[in-house]
Amino acid sequence: MQSRASLLGGLALLVAAALAAPFLPDWMVSLATIAFANALVVLGLVVLWRVGLVSFGQALYYCIGAYAVALTGRWTGFTDALALVLLGGVGAGIVAASIGFLLARYREIFFAMLSLALSMILYGVLVKTESLGSTDGFSVATPTFFGYAPHGAQLSHWLYWLTLGVDAIAALLVGLYFRSVAGALAAPIRDNEIRVEFLGISVSGIIHTKVIIAGVLGGLGGALAAMSIGHVDPNMAYWTTSGGFVFVTVLAGSGYVAAAFVGSLAFEALRSFAVDVMPQLWQMTLGSVLLLTILFLPEGLGSLVSRLRQRRAVKP
Amino acid sequence: MAHRRTATLWSLAGLAAVAAMVPAQFEVFAQTPAPAAAPIKLGIVSFLSGPAASPFGIPGRNGAEIVLEALNAGTAPAPYNKVGFGGTKVEAKYVDEAGSAANVVTDFRNLVQRDQVDAVVGYISSGNCLAVAPVAEELKALTVFYDCGTPRIFEEKARAYVFRASPHATMDSVGAARYLVAKKKNITSYSGINQNYAWGQDSWRDFIGAMKVLAPKAEADKILFPKLFAGEFGAEVSTLLTSKSQALHTSFWDGDLEGFIYQEQARGLDKRMTIIATTGESSIWRLRDKMPDGTIIGGRGPHGPLAPDNAFNKWFSKIYTDRYNVPPTYPSYQMAQSLLGLKLAYEKAAAGGAKPNADQIAAAFKGLTFTGPSGETKMVLGDGHQGIQETAYGTYRFNKAKKEPEIVDVMRFPAECVNPPPGIDADKWIADGMKGAKC
Amino acid sequence: MLTASAILTDGLVYAAYLFIVAVGLTLIFGVMKILNVTHGSFYAFGAYGAATAVGIYTNGDWPAALGFLFMLGFAMAIGLVMGIILERGLLRLVYGKDEVVIVLVTYATFLILEDVIGLVWGTASYAAYQPMIAAGNIEIGDLVLSNYDIVLVVLAAVVAALAYWSLKFTRYGRLLTTVIYDRETAAAFGINVTLVYTVTFLIGAALGALGGAVMAPKISVTLGIGVEVIVLAFAVVAIGGMGSIEGALVGALIVGICRAAAVHLVPQIELFVIYGVMALVLVARPYGLFVRAQPRKI
Missing domain, CATH: 3.40.50.2300 (Response regulator)
Incomplete structure (x- = not known):
């Protein structure tokens, strides 16, 4: 009953967002596409955050997903969007699975620092690769959709719809995962993992799974973002990119799956607004919003919903 | 029940986020039927924050500000002495280039599609130029890069709407x-x-x-x-x-x-x-x-103390030094040179009297030769889109x-x-x- | 032989720089368990403050040594003021929250302060080279060393010795050690943890500003210098062990020598040295070189 209600709500939201595209100006559709692509990375961070882990290196998977798309297009000329997105996700997932053996042993700030170091090593490798344009990066071939090659506004609509589709499936699966036993163990692990281990459950196994989930989501997000931006560069692996994702995660809160998407959209809109209105003070604007969120909405934007709900519940 | 309400609330939150962006959209609609006397809008993109701001971004921005002011007042030396661009005043919107490629591309789209600028002049980072060029082509938006150096922009692909008056690195x-x-x-x-x-x-x-x-x-x-x-x-x-x-x-x-x-x-x-x-x-x-x-x-070319001793240089370095108390450096010259080239192209395209569109300005800019504060620029590389000096x-x-x-x-x-x-x-x-x- | 001695001296100078930059960060983490991103702002404000101070003293005809001390003092005073405002005005409100949330509070503050620099000092860059040029240089064989760099190494050694001495032999230092070891027990024994926090944060802030101040004469003080330093300091601290002063010292030495060796012998890998060393150390010793794994509480 419960899950059906939120499922219906999510579906309604999805359909509304998809139908809105042709009526919105193109720049807004592009902004929303990038926001919803980045939201996948944020969703991955939410998965980790539920066990109390934060990665300052999630840009590693974002960058791998993006470069997987760009390099495939560059080397083979293959441009099918859906296949490329899956490739980005799988590629990042494989990397996450292998370094997960290492990362799953780490907790707290050490988890954050090791992921940061790994993403910075990828950054260094890409900067050193002059044949791929070093820090200038290179452009991504225009994607196609099962042989259909749209242009201009059509292209941005199709990318937007693809992003929404991937988002919807990711949100659904992550929602299911949160309700599974492994997902439900997140809070107990966060509180005290030894007790969980005494129940005969492998905590590092669960964390390893979460690292992979977050990695796949990061790769999918990077792949979608690369196609939407049309360009990749090593900056996608730099620590400030990771910092931006963590920023949105805190803004959104870990309470709801949908919060990642609304939070990411709100963040992109806010940044765009701040750069537009206060070109010399946009960092201050972003910083202030983050501070105010932490101080007054400690559980993120998501908690707005629960607060409203509680208030309604109290008032008859 | 509670959860259904949650879902409704989420829908509301989503709508609110979209609604937050709508006023800007109305602005767009309000402006679409541009009256004849409406000013020409330029987007000027340059680093206003971060380490590249002080040496390049700010001098470039200042160069744009002072040149556009002089053009609007009609005080620039001939052949640049027509008010603004072809008699119409020019309005500039200054945007920070800082941020990731995604940010830069988003801001570029905003300039072109939301603010409906007639041309974008800017970009210092070669990476940003490479990211923006395909988008400019897709949107058919006239774009003039002023400082970025990589030759790849016109070597990798022929461009129709992208120009760079400054020579490559x-x-x-x-x-x-x-x-x-x-x-x-x-x-x-x-x-x-x-x-x-x-x-x-x-x-x-x-x-x-x-x-x-x-x-x-x-x-x-x-x-x-x-x-x-x-x-x-x-x-x-x-x-x-x-x-x-x-x-x-x-x-x-x-x-x-x-x-x-x-x-x-x-x-x-x-x-x-x-x-x-x-x-x-x-x-x-x-x-x-x-x-x-x-x-x-x-x-990076004949700028500043290395610039030729011509009337344009005297004019430009004087108005710049008078305003900012420091002589202009090469990014200021590159910006001035790019803006003057764009102005000439615009006026050439507007010779008929009507406001020219991007295709007409691009056709006029292609292969143009003009002289400015840093001497002669010949748009000969990249099929007439890349200048040499x-x-x-x-x-x-x-x-x-x-x-x-x-x-x-x-x-x-x-x-x-x-x-x-x-x-x-x-x-x-x-x-x-x-x-x-x-x- | 020349190369070997050059690697050693360059490594020492770089290590001195890293240690001065990182020591405030590790102190604050050790006591307060806060990974303080604002450290980059302290560094930047220190450097800008030092540039302002150098401007003041070159205009007034003071002796060089006095000017150097004035520069350090001025910058550390700025650090102290910032520290007290931040700790009392903001961090106090978020103690007890998740470690990561506090990291983000400091990240937000860092973003705000980046623009504050632009508001206070403008976008133009500042020069403060006078103390370094005044210090002159000495020639040892083929190698020319800047006396300022030697002062830097001595200063780092003094800071390290002071930190060690005050932690081991002063009353406050012992209180601090108690709080580092177990905050709750310390509070139960009647230690005023709030006061310890404030004082620690102030010292950390002043040390961050000191880092900026000593570097100001060597660099061009410009927007964005704080960003570069944060990750560098993080790396050093992570290698040595978060919160360990001797760890920061050893971490700085390892990174300094490795980097100098890379520049002299294989310049291609210089870019990877810091993160490579960091990843290797973390793989071998997850908590850094000088921190033993914490016993887990049930």
Whole structure:
């Protein structure tokens, strides 16, 4: 009953967002596409955050997903969007699975620092690769959709719809995962993992799974973002990119799956607004919003919903 | 029940987020039927924050501000003396270039589609130029890059709506090599210190390539690539102190250049080898007597003290210095030159009287030749979309009597001497021995 | 032989720089368990403050040594003021929250302060080279050393010795050690943890500003210098062990020598040295070199 209600709500939201595209100006559709692509990375961070882990290196998977798309297009000329997105996700997932053996042993700030170091090593490798344009990066071939090659506004609509589709499936699966036993163990692990281990459950196994989930989501997000931006560069692996994702995660809160998407959209809109209105003070604007969120909405934007709900519940 | 309400609330939150962006959209609708007297809108994109703001972003922005002011007042020298662009005043919107490629592309779309600017002039980072170019093409938005250096923009793909009046960076390294070889005929060894990112790597590749052609017997000794904004160069200076090179090539800019100069000076490296600073011109007004005498200085073209002595230069450096109390440096010149080129193209396209569209302006800009504060620009590369100019290098001297920086012993290299001929990629041109150079 | 001695001296100078930059960060983490991103702002404000101070003293005709001390004092005073405002005005409100949330509070503050720098000092860059040029240089064989760099190494050694001495032999230092070891027990024994926090944060802030101040004469003081330093300091602290002063010292030495060796012998890998060393150390010793794994509480 419960899950059906939120499922219906999510579906309604999805359909509304998809139908809105042709009526919105193109720049807004592009902004929303990038926001919803980045939201996948944020969703991955939410998965980790539920066990109390934060990665300052999630840009590693974002960058791998993006470069997987760009390099495939560059080397083979293959441009099918859906296949490329899956490739980005799988590629990042494989990397996450292998370094997960290492990362799953780490907790707290050490988890954050090791992921940061790994993403910075990828950054260094890409900067050193002059044949791929070093820090200038290179452009991504225009994607196609099962042989259909749209242009201009059509292209941005199709990318937007693809992003929404991937988002919807990711949100659904992550929602299911949160309700599974492994997902439900997140809070107990966060509180005290030894007790969980005494129940005969492998905590590092669960964390390893979460690292992979977050990695796949990061790769999918990077792949979608690369196609939407049309360009990749090593900056996608730099620590400030990771910092931006963590920023949105805190803004959104870990309470709801949908919060990642609304939070990411709100963040992109806010940044765009701040750069537009206060070109010399946009960092201050972003910083202030983050501070105010932490101080007054400690559980993120998501908690707005629960607060409203509680208030309604109290008032008859 | 509670959860259904949650879902409703989420829908509301989503709607609110979309609604937050809607007022801007109405603005767009309100502006679409532009009345005849509506000003021409330009988007000016430049670094307003971060490390590239002080040396490039702000001087570029200031150059745009002062030139557009003079154009709107109709006080620029002929042929730029028509008010604004073809009699219509020009309004500029200044945007920060800082942020990721995604941010830069988003802001570009916002300028074109939301703010409906008639043209975008800007971009300092080559990466940003490469990211923006395809979007500009897709949106058919007239875009003029003013400072970014990579030759790849027009070599990788033909562009219809993208222009760059400023020559690409190959010219800087080839010019530096030509000047060095002319001044030090017996050079046997040289070293390089460049930042470890695309600009530094490309600059060094072009420089060493040109040196192999011009002085095949000279050898490259120490090749150093410290990380960008490293700040501390102690180990690099030591390494260079152990080298017997006569010259040191560097494409460092601003913070790294100045930091390196302070640190090497404390240890006397410039007494042992001549430093060639390809962007040195943008730092001389801050370094003043701290820039070692004898340093070979470039300014990415004939700008600043290296600019030709023409009426446009006198006009521009006067209005700029009067306003900002400091002489203009090369980014200001590049911006001025780009804006003047765009103005001429616009007026050529508007000859019929009606407001020209992007296609008409692009057709007029293609292959244009015009003269501005830094001399003559010929739009001949990249099928008429990429400009070439002569370049100049000189030797630095701090004039103690006047207490002013000076560049003496200036050598000028014609545009065709330091730029590849049309249709040949810069890398390949250098590797093949710079064939067809007319010096 | 020349190369070997050059690697050693360059490594020492770089290590001195890293240690001065990182020591404040590790102190604050050790006591307060806060990974303080604002450290980059302290560094930047220190450097800008030092540039302002150098401007003041070159205008007034003071002896160079006095000017150097004035510069350090001025910058550390700025650090102290910032520290007290931040700790009392902001961090106090978020103690007890998730470690990561506090990291983000400091990240937000860092973003705000980046623009504050632009508002206070403008976008133009500043030079403060006078103390370094005035210090002169000495020639040892073929190698020329800057006397300022030698002062830097001595200063780092003094800071390290002071930190060690005050932690081991002063009353406050012992209180601090108690709080580092177990905050709750310390509070139960009647230690005023709030006061310890404030004082620690102030010292950390002043040390961050000191880092900026000593580097100011060597660099061009410009927007964005704080960003570069944060990750560098993080790396050093992570290698040595978060919160360990001797760890920061050893971490700085390892990174300093490795980097100098890379520049002299294989310049191609210089970019990877710091993160490579960091990843290797973390793989071998997850908590850094000088921190033993914490016993887990049930």
